[in-house]
Amino acid sequence: MARASFCLPLALAYLFLASVVPSYAQNEETDQPELLYDVRANFTLRCELPNDNSLAYVWTKNDTNVVDIWDLKDRYKLEHGGAEFIVPRSVEDDFGNYTCGLSGTEAVQRWAVRGRAFTKLPANTNVVEGQKLKLQCKVVGKPYPRVVWTFSNASEGENASDVRALLGERVTLRRSAQGVEDGELLLDAVLRSDAGLYSCAAPVGAAGAANVATTTLRVKDMYAALWPFLGICAEVFVLCAIILVYEKRRTKPDLDDSDTDNHDQKKS
Incomplete structure (x- = not known):
């Protein structure tokens, strides 16, 4: 009986944790919306945390203050008292997890900034x-x-x-x-x-x-380069044949005239 009374609270505790964990994951995902930006275009993050006391805004990228990030040095600007974080002419490496907070408080707003592929x-x-x-x-x-x-x-x-x-x-x-x-x-x-x-x-x-x-x-075709070469060879062969035939025809009358001259000389 004592064991049963001990197991009942333990089972209730497990049920409570099972109901809480998915809700926590869902809330965390909701608190970090995804922002897609085009490389070489501007992107702006607007902090919407209530700031009635005019506290200083603190911006981070991947848990590092943007002031200390060399890649962002002199490339970003803050507007509206620091509530807007603007990156003109963005680059590929500007992607990451950004946060906005108020100095001295635990309130945080998150963004998952991703470059559009x-x-x-x-x-x-x-x-x-x-x-x-x-x-x-x-x-x-x-x-x-x-x-x-x-x-x-x-x-x-x-x-x-x-x-x-x-x-x-x-x-x-x-x-x-x-x-x-x-x-x-x-x-x-x-x-x-x-x-x-x-x-x-x-x-x-x-x-x-x-x-x-x-x-x-x-x-x-693997033989595509061979066909022009064969065509050139065929053209050269035909040209040589034409030249050869022409030379033979031109040489034969010369030989005939030479034989006639020799025969006349013998008669005389």
């Missing part, structure tokens, strides 16, 4: 059949997301599908030198059927549709 690919890519294909999806906007590759065979009018689903084990996706997950696409021994549209995209976020970059892959 833009992907880049060359407009056209050419490769010779049988050679290795290497495509790098460049991304502007940190933190770099894991990109998604799709392929569409334009000649057959297929809809874009995941490259792994269409090309199978022949395709390899790996981390690019820039640091983008799956940012590099490798394809060994390219086939003529691999020609088409290759796209890399940043994942869709709450701010709108994903940014997609596309390149048109053209696969050249």
Whole structure:
């Protein structure tokens, strides 16, 4: 009976903790909204904490006072008595977790500042059949997301599908030198059927549709460079044959005239 009376409060305590923890996580996520900014554009954080006593505003990035961050030195400005934090002409490394607080108080307002991801690919890519294909999806906007590759065979009018689903084990996706997950696409021994549209995209976020970059892959015949050479050789051969025939025809009358002169001299 004593054990039962001990277990009952313990069970109630577990139920209480289970009900509190999800609520705490949800509140913490709500208190830190995500702000997406475009690289090389301005972004502004507005502190909305009540400040009836005109206390000094304290701004931090990744738990460090912005005054002590070398990358932000002379690049940010404070407006409206310090309640607005403005970064003109932002850069990629401006992403991070920002907070606003009031000096001498524990009140804090948080933001998760992230750069909007833009992907880049060359407009056209050419490769010779049988050679290795290497495509790098460049991304502007940190933190770099894991990109998604799709392929569409334009000649057959297929809809874009995941490259792994269409090309199978022949395709390899790996981390690019820039640091983008799956940012590099490798394809060994390219086939003529691999020609088409290759796209890399940043994942869709709450701010709108994903940014997609596309390149048109053209696969050249492995003998494409040989045909012009053979054509040049054929032209040279025909030209030489024409010159040879012309020289023979021009030399024969000269020989005939020489024989006639010799015969007349013998008669005389």
